[in-house]
Amino acid sequence: MTGILGAGLATPLGLGRAATLAAWDGDAIAIAPHPASDALPSVAQVPGFRPRKQLPDRKAVKLMSREAQLLVYAAVEACGTDVAERLGVPPEQIGAFAAAGYEVTPLDEVVDMFDASRDPDAPARLSLPRLFAEGRHAYNPLSPLKTLPNMALFHAALSLGLRGPHLAIGSSPAAGLAALSGAVDAIGDGTCSHALVGGTDAQTELFRIHYLHEAGVDAAPGEGAAALLLAADAPVRVAAVGLAQEPPAGPEVRGDYGEGASAALRGALYRRLLDEAGLDRVDLVHGDFWGMPTGAHPGGANVRDAAERSALATLPGVVDTRIVATRPRLGHLGAAHGLVDVVLAAGAIEAGRASSALVTAGGSAGDLGAVVLVGASS
């Protein structure tokens, strides 16, 4: 059974797995005022992160988005830069499966270009001839590379020298669990012997903050990354992993999935995975709770938290299960969410505080993921 051989974290609770786990086990809350402006909502940023000093190739840092920098940090912690040599396997046998948030170009990299591209006759408008004649020269030609959605995976794979199969996905909170599912399948099929699995996001940039604000997400925009090194046998095992899609009731961007239908679909997925894992209950659940107040978004009542509660209530033996939510303390970590929860849950199993855990995550487009972890002795 595929399991977790190594793990790395960069979260608002701490830089590194040990720091995050220690803070998580305490009462720390990582949410603070936005450093750029009091007009922006509070955010949850990774403390003490200095990419040029802490990443293996400082020259490459300027080519990386914040998401890529965070993922490389977590990947190096999970695997070490000499992973193929240490494991004694060819680099073609180590895959890379990663979820990354939508990597927007930072404001300070586009301001000069836009300002130089104003239409002289209508300064509030952009002029394409001005953009092509002048504006583009104020734009760093390497900036577009940062926003390619597979660049976080590229930089992590390059840092570790991985040449195996890949899956680059995003940017939903469930995407990290989809990456985990892909890696588990790849190892199970023999496509690779080991896999880096990663999830990373930086929701603290202006345009992302705006989206969360408009979406009515009641959690602070956050940033972070998690990475796992998976192998065929390891102390904490992935007993079952599954994905699903909630059909929305309407075509709106942030869909209404209906509490009853959503709860039924979620519950069916979670119970099936417990079944596959051969468990009659789990000790710990890291649930898909967003803290979105009912009725918060304009398309209709958002009932995802209520649906998640209802779904978890159908699990066998749930009265003795500890159910936790990470967003109130870590902020909204976007595409990093699912895997950050996996590393936290695996930490609880390793520490002997749980023998099994269910981690669930969902995205605003209705995609869901769930994974059951068990200790080696289970």
Add this chain to the structure above:
Amino acid sequence: MTRVVVTGLGVACPLGTDPETVAQAQRDGRSGAGPLADAFDTTHFEVQTACRVPDWDPSHLGRFAPALADSGDRKAEFGVHAAVQALRHAFGDDASAQAAIAALPGRAALHTASGLVSSLPAEGEADVLACLGPDRAFDFAASMESLKAANHLRARHFTDRVNQLLAWGYGFSGPSLVNHGACAAGAVAIGTAARWIRRGRCDLAVAGGFESMIHPFGVLSFQMLGALSERTDCDHTAVSRPFDSTRDGFVIGEGAGMLVLESEEHARARGATVLGVVHGLGSSLDSYRTTAPPPDGRGAVVAMRAALAEAKLQPADIDWVSAHGTGTPLNDSAETAAVRAVFGDRGVAPPLISSKSAIGHAVAAAGAVEAVLALLALRDGIIPPTLNLNSPDPECDLDHVPHEARRAPDARYVLSNSFGFGGVNGSLVLGRADT
């Protein structure tokens, strides 16, 4: 092992917006290239050619059209169009497709692919210009209000929008994800969905890719990276020149390709017509450079060999290779070297053709559109041509089937390559319906 069959095809590409129109254009060796200025004002811009989906009218998207009307999201329109077309192809009509998917709770999947979403000029105006004061200080307080002005365009940034709409329209409730593996994404999405079916994670999947980067900041991004042809000394249809010694970059394309995949057991049980078979996927990472492949194409070699292994085929079984074949100087020589390493030199290696000579580079959708083209070519018993190959590069010395399609009624297997920025490689082995 479960055989994964193709039972529906959907496409929007520069050669047309339905499989039969596209198949005819492919047989005729037509190009879909035209002026980029048809899309936006290109004054002072070096790039002047693009391969656009012709005569595109999103109003035909029916119940999906209102949901996409305000966002200017061509890629999502293409994606929905191709998926709906593929589902109707597979099931006859929407009601039959919905009924079939409803009968598969948790086991009808979506694995699509899309790519970079750069902003539209209107977003730049609302998100940045409106918030810059006379001293160029950015007013964050004002931005929280002014950003709302472009909020209707924000939907195009959500690449999972197509999956969400298909789930609403047809009731998909199985595994669902969007592949962001750059130019390899479409191929990897199809191959991974086929694996889901083989592993029993689902019985049916809609898989493919959708993309449109033909807008000012999309094209500008590729131009600034030096990836696009800036040729203006010939007709637009002669700009894309894969494997030619005068190639100078790719021509930007757009579109979508979608496949309905089913386990053979599921397809046979409902009496579906089998259009082709997905035999194998191989993927690999170069771990080399951001925008350049290693000259020996070593990552591509790993991907092609892995695809053949999953398909349980030997190199000699492959009848022709659909190249990534972008027309950039570095890609085509590295890909030729990789194909030689896997298949042997000219005379031994199968023909290596580039559909991008006709349709340009559809980026994340490329592998999916080209999978549709390859399956149509297998059905039609042809090897599609590489257009504009007038002065072959000595480093690209394989049989590239120049200018005109070649009859190949006995061809059974195609290997389709897709390689992307960031050193991501994907190779698919596709087979004729009787393989």
